[in-house]
Amino acid sequence: MRTRFAPSPTGYMHIGNLRTAIFEYALAKKYNGDFILRIEDTDQNRKVEGAIDFIYKTLELCGFQIDEGPINPGKFGPYIQSERLDLYKKYALDLVEKGKAYYCFCTEEELEEMREKAALRKKVFVYDGRCSKLPKDKIEENLKNGVPYVIRQKMPKTGYTIVNDVIYGEIKIDNSILDDQILLKSDGFPTYNFANVIDDHLMNITHVIRGKEYLDQTAKYNLLYEAFEWEKPTYIHVAMVLGEDGTKLSKRNGDASFMDLYEEGFLPEAIVNYLSLLGWSPVDNKEVFSLEELTHNFDEKRISKSSSQYDFKKLEWFNHQYIKMMDDEKYLEWVKKYFVNKDSNKEEEWVNHLLLIYKNNLNYGKEINELVKDFYSDEFTINAECQEFLNSDEIIPQVIKAFTEEIKNISWTVENINEAINNVKEKLNVKGKLLYMPIRIATSGIMHGPELADTIYLIGRDKVKTRLGL
Numbered sequence: 174m175r176t177r178f179a180p181s182p183t184g185y186m187h188i189g190n191l192r193t194a195i196f197e198y199a200l201a202k203k204y205n206g207d208f209i210l211r212i213e214d215t216d217q218n219r220k221v222e223g224a225i226d227f228i229y230k231t232l233e234l235c236g237f238q239i240d241e242g243p244i245n246p247g248k249f250g251p252y253i254q255s256e257r258l259d260l261y262k263k264y265a266l267d268l269v270e271k272g273k274a275y276y277c278f279c280t281e282e283e284l285e286e287m288r289e290k291a292a293l294r295k296k297v298f299v300y301d302g303r304c305s306k307l308p309k310d311k312i313e314e315n316l317k318n319g320v321p322y323v324i325r326q327k328m329p330k331t332g333y334t335i336v337n338d339v340i341y342g343e344i345k346i347d348n349s350i351l352d353d354q355i356l357l358k359s360d361g362f363p364t365y366n367f368a369n370v371i372d373d374h375l376m377n378i379t380h381v382i383r384g385k386e387y388l389d390q391t392a393k394y395n396l397l398y399e400a401f402e403w404e405k406p407t408y409i410h411v412a413m414v415l416g417e418d419g420t421k422l423s424k425r426n427g428d429a430s431f432m433d434l435y436e437e438g439f440l441p442e443a444i445v446n447y448l449s450l451l452g453w454s455p456v457d458n459k460e461v462f463s464l465e466e467l468t469h470n471f472d473e474k475r476i477s478k479s480s481s482q483y484d485f486k487k488l489e490w491f492n493h494q495y496i497k498m499m500d501d502e503k504y505l506e507w508v509k510k511y512f513v514n515k516d517s518n519k520e521e522e523w524v525n526h527l528l529l530i531y532k533n534n535l536n537y538g539k540e541i542n543e544l545v546k547d548f549y550s551d552e553f554t555i556n557a558e559c560q561e562f563l564n565s566d567e568i569i570p571q572v573i574k575a576f577t578e579e580i581k582n583i584s585w586t587v588e589n590i591n592e593a594i595n596n597v598k599e600k601l602n603v604k605g606k607l608l609y610m611p612i613r614i615a616t617s618g619i620m621h622g623p624e625l626a627d628t629i630y631l632i633g634r635d636k637v638k639t640r641l642g643l
Contacts, residue, residue, distance in 0.1 A: 174206025175379050178232075179213045179369070182224035185430035186231050188483065189384075189414040189422040192448040196411060197382045198237050199449070199471035206379075210242030211372060212253045215362045225253075231431050234441040236464045241376075249376040254368050261363035264371050264401070265324045265356045273400040274356060276322045277304040278315050299352045300325070324357040326367075326397065334392040339409045340476050341385075346392035354393050366390060370397045378406055385410045385478075409473055412480045414451050422483065429485075438511045438538015439488065443495040447488045451481040461494050489536040496535050504532055511538030514549050527631050530623040547617065548631055553640055559614045568603055572611045575600055577641045585634045591626040616640055 176197040180190055201208040210232065214220050225243060232239060241247035251257055268274035277300075284300075291298040305327055315322065329348045336344040356367040363371070373381060388410045398405045416422050434444055445464055454477075455462070455470050462470075499507065508528050531544050555563070563569055579593035598608055609625055616629050616637050629637055 174201055174204040175209060175377050176201040176206065176382065177209040177211050177373065177376065177378050179211040179372075180228055181213050181216060181219065182221060182228065183216075183219045184221045184224055185227055185432045187422055187430050188434075188444075188448055191231070191235070191431050191444075192414055192451055193382055193384070193411065194232065194237070195235075195445055195449050195467075196409075196453065196471075196473075196476070197380075199468045200380060200382065200409075200473055201240075202238075202468035203471045207240040208237065209247075209249075209376060209378070210239045210252065211376070212243055213365065213368065214253060214255045215365060215368055217255070217362070227432065234435065235431075235445050236442065254363070254372070257368075257372070258361055258363075260375070261368055261371055262357060262361065265363070265367070268326065268356070268400055269324060271400070272327070274324050274326050275305045276307070276312055276316070277325045277353075277355075278307075278320050278322050279304060297350070299350070302327075302353050305353070321359045323355045323359050325353040326356055326393070326400070328353050328393075328396065334395055336388065336391045336395060336408065338388065338391075339407060339473055340478060341388065341410060344388060344391075346389060348392075351392060351396075366393050367397065370394055370401075373406055374398070374401070374403050380407045380409060382409045382411060385412045409476065411476055412452055412478060414448075415480050415482045417483055417485060419482065434488075438508075438540065439492050440495045440507075443492040444488070446495075447491040451483065452477045452479075461491070493536050497533055499532075501529060501532070505529070508532075508535070508538055508541055512541055514542050514545055516549055523631065526627065530627045530631070534623055547619070551636070553618055553636075555614060555618050559618065559620055562610060562620065563614060566607060568601065568607055569611045571601055572597055572603060572608060573615045573641070576612050576615070577643060580637070580641075581643060585630065587626045587630045590629050594626060 178194040178197050180186060180194075186194075198208050200206075210228070212225055212228070229239070229242070229244060239245060241249065241252065243250075243252045246252060265274060269276065279300075287301065288298045302325075304325070328351045332348050333345045334348055334351070336346060338344060354366060355364050357363055372378075391408055391410075395405060414422055431441075431444065435441065442464065446460075446462060446467075449467055450460065453471075453475055455475070456472070496504065505525055505528060512528065527545055527548060528541065531541060534544065535541060575597045576593060579596050580590065583589040583593060594608070594612065597612075598604055601608075610620055613622060613625055613628070614620060616632060618640075622628055
């Protein structure tokens with residue numbers, strides 16, 4: 174079992190691509206196979222400096238073990254397509270020699286004229302194959318004179334090509350719709366389809382996972398495999414991950430990349446867990462699981478045929494679960510990377526206490542700054558909703574008055590504040606939100622929050638007493 178993840182080095186990896194990588198990794202490791210990283214940089218215009226490092230960093234953060242790749246090559250390299258150009262030319266010329274491909278000398282002007290004629294006839298443009306009929310002496314003359322050319326595959330024009338897919342079964346593609354696809358461009362670079370077939374074969378890739386939107390293109394892959402008389406890999410096409418607006422995920426539409434999420438304070442293991450469930454589900458329908466559990470339980474036949482929709486709120490929920498599962502020491506080390514509300518007058522013990530009380534409330538790292546900002550401010554206001562609640566029951570003023578009396582002279586500890594709250598509960602025979610919410614609003618100005626006694630302790634004796642009119 175050998176799978177490959179083959180991203181283009183065009184910047185940060187968006188989550189749709191990462192979802193594909195997760196499936197490829199899980200499949201390989203399920204069967205103790207190899208996971209190969211290959212960089213597809215045939216589109217040199219879109220190449221971004223440093224993108225390969227970003228890809229490695231992303232996969233490393235996700236916990237993936239790359240068995241072979243540009244940085245840790247095996248025996249099937251190079252693993253960057255721009256370093257394999259001689260190979261692609263060799264195999265393209267081999268097909269020309271076999272009569273399975275041909276030189277095409279058509280200019281861009283000629284091709285544009287063909288497109289315009291197809292548009293007038295309201296037909297999809299398909300190259301008419303005119304260069305496949307050129308006599309040998311004309312081809313040799315053009316090559317001798319340095320006339321620019323591409324190499325095209327000679328496609329069958331009748332019948333069907335069969336594509337077998339693990340998820341979608343047997344698909345019949347009408348050969349009449351297949352263009353004589355370009356294999357080698359005039360600049361010497363291969364096209365995406367051609368390079369993929371050559372690389373997958375030479376790297377012994379056994380299983381190819383890719384987007385369902387490319388399913389029809391797989392007929393062209395199969396015809397190449399047949400032209401070379403090579404064994405085809407097993408295909409697994411996966412339905413698209415749609416954005417929250419129901420459209421295709423795209424950085425241009427503002428959809429987050431993995432690094433965007435990571436920098437906001439989303440844990441890689443939570444992201445991987447969530448994305449693995451977009452279009453796949455385990456037998457037991459368990460939601461929260463480790464990468465090791467995923468690879469152990471992964472079943473490629475449980476990949477869904479239906480598109481899945483990215484839900485940021487659901488991702489937040491997953492991240493929240495993983496934050497809660499952290500031990501306190503690891504949590505503090507992690508959350509302080511995102512914590513900017515720092516005050517040199519605050520002792521480390523106070524800061525740690527503050528950050529810990531929000532551990533079970535936090536959805537992502539940077540959110541901590543919004544949650545704790547009031548602890549660093551001297552401003553105190555009670556909004557209309559809180560005021561409405563304070564006026565909603567005649568017991569509420571009594572609760573606040575009783576609590577004020579209880580804390581007048583206590584030693585300022587969480588335990589003593591808790592005792593003061595319990596004393597109010599006993600004296601007034603009040604509980605629930607009529608006990609806790611009036612005290613929280615009167616001391617912090619908000620209706621909901623973490624543990625009440627800890628909150629009051631961290632606000633501080635002087636601020637609390639001032640707010641209560643002492």
